[in-house]
Amino acid sequence: MHTLFDPPEPRRVSPGEYPMWDRALALLNRDLAVTLPEQEPLQLLAVPPYDADEPENVYVALASGEWHGNYLEPDPADDPASALAIVADAAQETVTELLWQAWPLCAEHGLGMHPREADEQLSWWCAGERSTRGPAHVLATVGALDALVHPPRPPRKRRRAS
Ligand SMILES: [Zn+2]
Known part of the structure:
Protein backbone atom coordinates (compact mmCIF):
# COMPACT_ATOMS: atom_id res chain seq x y z
CA MET A 1 0.00 0.00 0.00
CA HIS A 2 1.37 3.39 -0.93
CA THR A 3 0.89 6.59 0.96
CA LEU A 4 1.28 10.15 -0.24
CA PHE A 5 4.88 10.02 0.86
CA ASP A 6 7.72 8.17 -0.74
CA PRO A 7 8.58 5.17 1.38
CA PRO A 8 11.77 5.66 3.36
CA GLU A 9 14.79 4.19 1.66
CA PRO A 10 16.03 0.96 3.29
CA ARG A 11 19.66 0.94 4.26
CA ARG A 12 21.99 -1.94 4.77
CA VAL A 13 22.74 -2.54 8.45
CA SER A 14 26.46 -2.44 9.23
CA PRO A 15 28.05 -5.32 11.13
CA GLY A 16 27.90 -4.65 14.86
CA GLU A 17 24.85 -2.40 14.84
CA TYR A 18 22.63 -5.27 15.92
CA PRO A 19 25.15 -7.85 17.15
CA MET A 20 22.61 -10.37 18.34
CA TRP A 21 20.79 -10.35 15.02
CA ASP A 22 24.10 -10.49 13.18
CA ARG A 23 25.01 -13.64 15.04
CA ALA A 24 21.60 -15.18 14.50
CA LEU A 25 21.60 -14.36 10.81
CA ALA A 26 25.09 -15.83 10.43
CA LEU A 27 23.67 -19.18 11.56
CA LEU A 28 20.79 -18.92 9.11
CA ASN A 29 23.21 -18.01 6.35
CA ARG A 30 25.23 -21.12 7.08
CA ASP A 31 22.12 -23.19 6.55
CA LEU A 32 21.25 -21.23 3.44
CA ALA A 33 24.72 -21.76 1.99
CA VAL A 34 24.48 -25.54 2.21
CA THR A 35 20.84 -25.86 1.17
CA LEU A 36 20.61 -23.18 -1.52
CA PRO A 37 24.23 -22.64 -2.55
CA GLU A 38 23.24 -20.44 -5.50
CA GLN A 39 21.75 -17.87 -3.11
CA GLU A 40 23.81 -14.97 -1.81
CA PRO A 41 23.70 -14.56 1.97
CA LEU A 42 20.71 -12.91 3.57
CA GLN A 43 21.22 -9.42 4.91
CA LEU A 44 19.71 -7.11 7.50
CA LEU A 45 18.04 -4.02 6.09
CA ALA A 46 16.80 -1.14 8.19
CA VAL A 47 13.92 1.06 7.14
CA PRO A 48 13.82 4.47 8.80
CA PRO A 49 10.58 5.26 10.61
CA TYR A 50 8.00 7.65 9.17
CA ASP A 51 7.80 9.19 12.58
CA ALA A 52 11.07 10.39 14.09
CA ASP A 53 9.98 9.16 17.52
CA GLU A 54 9.75 5.59 16.32
CA PRO A 55 12.69 3.18 16.07
CA GLU A 56 13.79 1.99 12.65
CA ASN A 57 12.53 -1.38 11.53
CA VAL A 58 14.99 -4.12 10.63
CA TYR A 59 14.15 -6.83 8.13
CA VAL A 60 15.83 -10.00 6.92
CA ALA A 61 16.24 -9.53 3.18
CA LEU A 62 17.62 -11.43 0.25
CA ALA A 63 20.88 -10.17 -1.22
CA SER A 64 18.71 -8.43 -3.83
CA GLY A 65 17.28 -6.23 -1.09
CA GLU A 66 13.79 -7.76 -1.15
CA TRP A 67 12.11 -9.11 1.93
CA HIS A 68 8.77 -10.54 2.93
CA GLY A 69 6.98 -10.48 6.24
CA ASN A 70 7.34 -8.57 9.44
CA TYR A 71 10.27 -6.65 10.81
CA LEU A 72 12.35 -8.12 13.60
CA GLU A 73 10.56 -7.37 16.81
CA PRO A 74 13.07 -5.89 19.24
CA ASP A 75 13.50 -8.31 22.09
CA PRO A 76 13.18 -6.67 25.48
CA ALA A 77 14.87 -9.63 27.15
CA ASP A 78 17.94 -9.30 24.93
CA ASP A 79 18.09 -13.04 24.81
CA PRO A 80 20.20 -14.67 22.04
CA ALA A 81 17.94 -17.72 21.91
CA SER A 82 14.80 -15.72 21.24
CA ALA A 83 16.71 -13.47 18.84
CA LEU A 84 17.63 -16.57 16.88
CA ALA A 85 14.00 -17.73 16.83
CA ILE A 86 12.87 -14.32 15.58
CA VAL A 87 15.53 -14.17 12.87
CA ALA A 88 14.87 -17.78 11.82
CA ASP A 89 11.18 -17.01 11.31
CA ALA A 90 11.95 -13.88 9.32
CA ALA A 91 14.59 -15.60 7.19
CA GLN A 92 12.27 -18.47 6.45
CA GLU A 93 9.45 -16.14 5.50
CA THR A 94 11.65 -14.12 3.15
CA VAL A 95 13.16 -17.17 1.48
CA THR A 96 9.97 -19.18 1.09
CA GLU A 97 7.83 -16.30 -0.12
CA LEU A 98 10.30 -14.63 -2.47
CA LEU A 99 11.91 -17.76 -3.88
CA TRP A 100 8.62 -19.63 -3.96
CA GLN A 101 9.91 -22.72 -2.28
CA ALA A 102 9.76 -24.34 1.08
CA TRP A 103 13.02 -23.83 2.92
CA PRO A 104 14.86 -25.58 4.38
CA LEU A 105 13.77 -28.97 3.09
CA CYS A 106 14.13 -32.25 4.89
CA ALA A 107 16.04 -34.37 2.38
CA GLU A 108 14.44 -37.49 3.77
CA MET A 113 11.02 -27.73 8.09
CA HIS A 114 10.15 -25.37 10.89
CA PRO A 115 12.28 -23.90 13.65
CA ARG A 116 11.41 -25.36 17.03
CA GLU A 117 13.04 -25.59 20.36
CA ALA A 118 14.54 -29.03 21.01
CA ASP A 119 16.84 -29.77 23.92
CA GLU A 120 17.02 -26.03 24.55
CA GLN A 121 18.36 -25.37 21.08
CA LEU A 122 16.49 -23.99 18.14
CA SER A 123 16.30 -26.80 15.63
CA TRP A 124 14.84 -27.57 12.24
CA TRP A 125 11.83 -29.72 12.81
CA CYS A 126 10.22 -31.92 10.16
CA ALA A 127 6.67 -33.27 10.38
CA GLY A 128 7.57 -36.33 8.32
CA GLU A 129 7.23 -39.69 9.99
CA ARG A 130 10.06 -42.03 10.68
CA SER A 131 9.18 -45.64 11.20
CA THR A 132 11.85 -46.14 13.84
CA ARG A 133 11.60 -42.91 15.75
CA GLY A 134 7.94 -42.13 15.59
CA PRO A 135 6.18 -39.20 13.99
CA ALA A 136 8.12 -36.04 13.26
CA HIS A 137 11.77 -35.52 13.89
CA VAL A 138 14.43 -32.91 14.35
CA LEU A 139 16.99 -32.80 11.59
CA ALA A 140 19.63 -30.45 12.97
CA THR A 141 20.01 -27.41 15.12
CA VAL A 142 19.62 -24.12 13.29
CA GLY A 143 22.98 -23.26 11.75
CA ALA A 144 24.13 -26.88 11.65
CA LEU A 145 22.60 -28.17 8.42
CA ASP A 146 26.09 -28.27 6.93
CA ALA A 147 26.92 -31.10 9.30
CA LEU A 148 24.48 -33.24 7.34
CA VAL A 149 26.03 -32.39 4.00
CA HIS A 150 29.58 -32.71 5.25
CA PRO A 151 29.33 -34.91 8.32
CA PRO A 152 32.39 -34.66 10.53
CA ARG A 153 32.29 -38.39 11.04
CA PRO A 154 29.80 -41.12 10.24
CA PRO A 155 27.04 -41.37 12.81
CA ARG A 156 27.45 -44.19 15.23
CA LYS A 157 24.55 -46.54 15.33
CA ARG A 158 23.49 -48.15 18.49
CA ARG A 159 21.67 -51.37 18.12
CA ARG A 160 19.24 -52.37 20.72
CA ALA A 161 17.99 -55.90 21.14
CA SER A 162 14.26 -56.01 20.85
ZN1 LIG B 1 11.86 -35.29 7.57
Missing part, protein backbone atom coordinates in the same frame (compact mmCIF):
# COMPACT_ATOMS: atom_id res chain seq x y z
CA HIS A 109 10.83 -36.39 3.34
CA GLY A 110 11.01 -33.45 0.96
CA LEU A 111 9.05 -31.39 3.46
CA GLY A 112 9.69 -27.83 4.56
Whole structure:
Protein backbone atom coordinates (compact mmCIF):
# COMPACT_ATOMS: atom_id res chain seq x y z
CA MET A 1 0.00 0.00 0.00
CA HIS A 2 1.37 3.39 -0.93
CA THR A 3 0.89 6.59 0.96
CA LEU A 4 1.28 10.15 -0.24
CA PHE A 5 4.88 10.02 0.86
CA ASP A 6 7.72 8.17 -0.74
CA PRO A 7 8.58 5.17 1.38
CA PRO A 8 11.77 5.66 3.36
CA GLU A 9 14.79 4.19 1.66
CA PRO A 10 16.03 0.96 3.29
CA ARG A 11 19.66 0.94 4.26
CA ARG A 12 21.99 -1.94 4.77
CA VAL A 13 22.74 -2.54 8.45
CA SER A 14 26.46 -2.44 9.23
CA PRO A 15 28.05 -5.32 11.13
CA GLY A 16 27.90 -4.65 14.86
CA GLU A 17 24.85 -2.40 14.84
CA TYR A 18 22.63 -5.27 15.92
CA PRO A 19 25.15 -7.85 17.15
CA MET A 20 22.61 -10.37 18.34
CA TRP A 21 20.79 -10.35 15.02
CA ASP A 22 24.10 -10.49 13.18
CA ARG A 23 25.01 -13.64 15.04
CA ALA A 24 21.60 -15.18 14.50
CA LEU A 25 21.60 -14.36 10.81
CA ALA A 26 25.09 -15.83 10.43
CA LEU A 27 23.67 -19.18 11.56
CA LEU A 28 20.79 -18.92 9.11
CA ASN A 29 23.21 -18.01 6.35
CA ARG A 30 25.23 -21.12 7.08
CA ASP A 31 22.12 -23.19 6.55
CA LEU A 32 21.25 -21.23 3.44
CA ALA A 33 24.72 -21.76 1.99
CA VAL A 34 24.48 -25.54 2.21
CA THR A 35 20.84 -25.86 1.17
CA LEU A 36 20.61 -23.18 -1.52
CA PRO A 37 24.23 -22.64 -2.55
CA GLU A 38 23.24 -20.44 -5.50
CA GLN A 39 21.75 -17.87 -3.11
CA GLU A 40 23.81 -14.97 -1.81
CA PRO A 41 23.70 -14.56 1.97
CA LEU A 42 20.71 -12.91 3.57
CA GLN A 43 21.22 -9.42 4.91
CA LEU A 44 19.71 -7.11 7.50
CA LEU A 45 18.04 -4.02 6.09
CA ALA A 46 16.80 -1.14 8.19
CA VAL A 47 13.92 1.06 7.14
CA PRO A 48 13.82 4.47 8.80
CA PRO A 49 10.58 5.26 10.61
CA TYR A 50 8.00 7.65 9.17
CA ASP A 51 7.80 9.19 12.58
CA ALA A 52 11.07 10.39 14.09
CA ASP A 53 9.98 9.16 17.52
CA GLU A 54 9.75 5.59 16.32
CA PRO A 55 12.69 3.18 16.07
CA GLU A 56 13.79 1.99 12.65
CA ASN A 57 12.53 -1.38 11.53
CA VAL A 58 14.99 -4.12 10.63
CA TYR A 59 14.15 -6.83 8.13
CA VAL A 60 15.83 -10.00 6.92
CA ALA A 61 16.24 -9.53 3.18
CA LEU A 62 17.62 -11.43 0.25
CA ALA A 63 20.88 -10.17 -1.22
CA SER A 64 18.71 -8.43 -3.83
CA GLY A 65 17.28 -6.23 -1.09
CA GLU A 66 13.79 -7.76 -1.15
CA TRP A 67 12.11 -9.11 1.93
CA HIS A 68 8.77 -10.54 2.93
CA GLY A 69 6.98 -10.48 6.24
CA ASN A 70 7.34 -8.57 9.44
CA TYR A 71 10.27 -6.65 10.81
CA LEU A 72 12.35 -8.12 13.60
CA GLU A 73 10.56 -7.37 16.81
CA PRO A 74 13.07 -5.89 19.24
CA ASP A 75 13.50 -8.31 22.09
CA PRO A 76 13.18 -6.67 25.48
CA ALA A 77 14.87 -9.63 27.15
CA ASP A 78 17.94 -9.30 24.93
CA ASP A 79 18.09 -13.04 24.81
CA PRO A 80 20.20 -14.67 22.04
CA ALA A 81 17.94 -17.72 21.91
CA SER A 82 14.80 -15.72 21.24
CA ALA A 83 16.71 -13.47 18.84
CA LEU A 84 17.63 -16.57 16.88
CA ALA A 85 14.00 -17.73 16.83
CA ILE A 86 12.87 -14.32 15.58
CA VAL A 87 15.53 -14.17 12.87
CA ALA A 88 14.87 -17.78 11.82
CA ASP A 89 11.18 -17.01 11.31
CA ALA A 90 11.95 -13.88 9.32
CA ALA A 91 14.59 -15.60 7.19
CA GLN A 92 12.27 -18.47 6.45
CA GLU A 93 9.45 -16.14 5.50
CA THR A 94 11.65 -14.12 3.15
CA VAL A 95 13.16 -17.17 1.48
CA THR A 96 9.97 -19.18 1.09
CA GLU A 97 7.83 -16.30 -0.12
CA LEU A 98 10.30 -14.63 -2.47
CA LEU A 99 11.91 -17.76 -3.88
CA TRP A 100 8.62 -19.63 -3.96
CA GLN A 101 9.91 -22.72 -2.28
CA ALA A 102 9.76 -24.34 1.08
CA TRP A 103 13.02 -23.83 2.92
CA PRO A 104 14.86 -25.58 4.38
CA LEU A 105 13.77 -28.97 3.09
CA CYS A 106 14.13 -32.25 4.89
CA ALA A 107 16.04 -34.37 2.38
CA GLU A 108 14.44 -37.49 3.77
CA HIS A 109 10.83 -36.39 3.34
CA GLY A 110 11.01 -33.45 0.96
CA LEU A 111 9.05 -31.39 3.46
CA GLY A 112 9.69 -27.83 4.56
CA MET A 113 11.02 -27.73 8.09
CA HIS A 114 10.15 -25.37 10.89
CA PRO A 115 12.28 -23.90 13.65
CA ARG A 116 11.41 -25.36 17.03
CA GLU A 117 13.04 -25.59 20.36
CA ALA A 118 14.54 -29.03 21.01
CA ASP A 119 16.84 -29.77 23.92
CA GLU A 120 17.02 -26.03 24.55
CA GLN A 121 18.36 -25.37 21.08
CA LEU A 122 16.49 -23.99 18.14
CA SER A 123 16.30 -26.80 15.63
CA TRP A 124 14.84 -27.57 12.24
CA TRP A 125 11.83 -29.72 12.81
CA CYS A 126 10.22 -31.92 10.16
CA ALA A 127 6.67 -33.27 10.38
CA GLY A 128 7.57 -36.33 8.32
CA GLU A 129 7.23 -39.69 9.99
CA ARG A 130 10.06 -42.03 10.68
CA SER A 131 9.18 -45.64 11.20
CA THR A 132 11.85 -46.14 13.84
CA ARG A 133 11.60 -42.91 15.75
CA GLY A 134 7.94 -42.13 15.59
CA PRO A 135 6.18 -39.20 13.99
CA ALA A 136 8.12 -36.04 13.26
CA HIS A 137 11.77 -35.52 13.89
CA VAL A 138 14.43 -32.91 14.35
CA LEU A 139 16.99 -32.80 11.59
CA ALA A 140 19.63 -30.45 12.97
CA THR A 141 20.01 -27.41 15.12
CA VAL A 142 19.62 -24.12 13.29
CA GLY A 143 22.98 -23.26 11.75
CA ALA A 144 24.13 -26.88 11.65
CA LEU A 145 22.60 -28.17 8.42
CA ASP A 146 26.09 -28.27 6.93
CA ALA A 147 26.92 -31.10 9.30
CA LEU A 148 24.48 -33.24 7.34
CA VAL A 149 26.03 -32.39 4.00
CA HIS A 150 29.58 -32.71 5.25
CA PRO A 151 29.33 -34.91 8.32
CA PRO A 152 32.39 -34.66 10.53
CA ARG A 153 32.29 -38.39 11.04
CA PRO A 154 29.80 -41.12 10.24
CA PRO A 155 27.04 -41.37 12.81
CA ARG A 156 27.45 -44.19 15.23
CA LYS A 157 24.55 -46.54 15.33
CA ARG A 158 23.49 -48.15 18.49
CA ARG A 159 21.67 -51.37 18.12
CA ARG A 160 19.24 -52.37 20.72
CA ALA A 161 17.99 -55.90 21.14
CA SER A 162 14.26 -56.01 20.85
ZN1 LIG B 1 11.86 -35.29 7.57
